[in-house]
Amino acid sequence: MAVSLAHTWRSTRITLEMIKWEHSIFALPFALTGAVLAAGGWPHAVTLLWIVVCMVSLRTAAMAFNRWADAEIDSLNPRTKMRAIPAGLLSKGFVAMFTIVSLAIFLFAAAILNHLTLLLSPIAIVVVLSYSYMKRLTRWSHLVLGLALGIAPSAAWIAVRGTLDPRIIVLTGAVLLWVAGFDVLYACQDFEHDRTHGLNSVPQAFGVQGAFLLARLMHVLMLGLLAWLVVLFHLGPIAIAGVVLVAGLLLYEHSLVSPKDISRMNAAFFTLNGIISVVFFISVAADIAVRNLQSR
Template sequence: MLRKITIFLEMIKFSHTVFALPFALAGGLLAAGGLPTAGKLLWIVLAMVGARTAAMGLNRLIDAEIDARNPRTAGRAIPAGLIGKGTTLLFIVLSLALLLVSSARLNPLCLKLSPLAVFFLVLYSYCKRFTSLAHVVLGICLAAAPIGAWVAIRGRIDAPALILGGAVLFWVAGFDILYALQDLEFDRNAGLHSIPVALGVEGSLWMARIFHLVMLALLLGLFTTLRLGGFFMAGIVVTAGMLLYEHWLLRDGNLDRLDAAFFNMNGYISLVMLASTAADVLAR
């Protein structure tokens, strides 16, 4: 069982939870106007981990046949026979249970909204079969992290939560477009949908740039709405620099540098925004 758990966590890239978890924590800090209680932080983290684990497990399970035909993904655990679909489903159910229990422990609104989150988690895995907007749906899924954390603290949805959620949406959709460039030819031949299939390499690069500009604009909007200070502004400036570097790495459509652009830069961005938010909130 320990081996299966290890394989499952590797299959869903559990380490990539770093992309959205810092934004969830930033949302909680902003909502509390300081450091939330340890109990709130614990259940926010567990809800986030449960949702993200279930989402990736569902994606791998639903896309198993497609992954088996794609040379880039044929070595994933389910197509390679390293883990069974039944075992994967069990882990998904346990992850969804963690999400629901954590939501219930936070407040009634979190519990009421959790089925909506699950709906988008399932929808994302099917989107590539009928729409090019799968990247946006993925962004909605991760935007739920800071919005959910805000609801966990305040028990309601306010404008700043939606602004921060919108920033996460466009950030995630932008880098997912870049990531999807790897599968452009396969998706096109398999009849799957994505922005790279619809717009090609150059069009996709420009769409990702536009999405990331929107993200920065929304972060500036949050800065103004909440009257945040210099630490948060510094985080925006550093984030803008890292996004610029990310797009510079892929400026000519050469995907050899995709790992550095996708994994390194975006992991750093989320951590920088958490650190700058924490510094700003706690300093005040």
């Protein structure tokens, strides 16, 4: 029994490392932004807790499923062949069970939040899991990944209100373009591999130079949607400053990499994007808090 528990714990730890669960920070601040906008301030602590559980469990399931679905593809790619499954550190059966458990936690949390959250939860599952097969089908798989994270603020709104306001879909669109843009850049690392093995991506279809242009366009459009969101919710100078800071961070992110030099891709992809989501959430939350104080 002790050996079995030790093995399960070791496999769980390796799985969490494999899926980089701490990178839930990418989408979580945008989900919290949706929750704060829905509540007009901080939602009830219990609601906030279950939103976080939903976010982390579904993102965990999606990443584990992606590693399960891509195990054979990863084994052929020099950049990914040392991931846990192709390296033999984890079995596909364990990762599949880990995915199922994560999905069960997500459904439980969705059921606690409200009826509409539970009703729509299967759609969220289909969206986030389907991404794992999109590179086999379309060059626009980056947009599906963007949608998988982009539904977070709309889902959080539903969790708080029990209804959906069309205005929050603007933030979903912004997150979709933000994620798709940096995923296009990240895919440039696998340009030769994808072309050789017949996998679809924007870099594979349009070349690295074309991919960079499309990623920049996506991020410009994302900034436009964030500005529109500020107008729709009548946010003030702190939120506007947040959009300006996001623009500056995106500009810096794009300055770190170029079609001829992608060596600093990890710094651009992980570090800066985590900062971007946190900065925007803090600016919106602070703006709403100040407005509430002034209206008292």
